[in-house]
Amino acid sequence: MGAKEIAAISSEAASVNAQAALRAKLSGLQKAQQTAAVTKTLPDGRIRYYTQEVPARTEGATRGASFATKYNPVTGSTMQWMESFDYSGNVIRVHPKSINGQPVSAQHYPPTGAELEIMYSQTDLAMDLxxxxxxxxxxxxxxxxxFKIYQDHGLEITSSMDRALLTLMAMEESEEFELTEPELLALISEIKTM
Structure with a gap:
């Protein structure tokens, strides 16, 4: 599929934003297909394209990384991410990049040391409350x-922080869910010890 075909297909999208996303998705898939050092077809028919592995810039547990693109020919969906490998070739970290042409701004999985330092903590939650x-x-x-904390930090919170925030968000729904001020203070104390 060439640039003209991508432009023609993407112009059929309903809005300018949808056209841009479709164009990004199709050109990303095309580039992945053209530059793939490794192509794997999974048992369910999805296809993964991997670029040539790039060696790590610093010494440590990571040998290198490769850009991966997954394409589902049945649904037409795509997903792109970076995979980091250890010296045995095992995937040790994944960093999402895009879903169907839409850029994704997400942390690494598992988070890097730098990301862990800036992640939203129980102390941060208690102080904000x-x-x-x-x-x-x-x-x-x-x-x-x-609710604002949940929106801003939903990917960074622990399951116990998640439960506490859901309890607090529900307070606005009905009087039966409301905490009293002493109950809120007790919950804040509990959050500090999570």
Missing amino acids: ERTLVEGFDVARVSKVA
């Missing part, structure tokens, strides 16, 4: 702050 009480106890404000 305590700040909401400076202006007095207000169920709606606490619930909205919890």
Whole structure:
């Protein structure tokens, strides 16, 4: 598929944003197919294209990395990510890059040391909740702050932090879910010890 074919297909998308995403998806797939050092067809028919592995820039557990593109010919979906390998060739870290041509801004899995240092912690959560009480106890404000934290840091939080935030977000839904101020303070204390 050439540039003219990609342009023709993407112009059929409903909006300018959809056209750009489709164009990015198709050109990314085309580039992956053209530059693949390794191509693997999975048992379910999906195809993975891997670029030539690039050696790690620094010494350590990582031997190198390769850019991977997964294509599902049945659904037409694509996904791209970086895979890092150890010296035995095992995948030790994945960094998502795009889904169907849409860039993904995500951490590495598992997170790097630098990412762990900046991740949202239990202490951060407790401090943010305590700040909401400076202006007095207000169920709606606490619930909205919890929702904002969940939106901003949802990928960084632990399962226990997740449960605490969901409890706080639910307070705005009905009186039966509301915590009293002493119950909120107890929850904040519990968060600090998670």
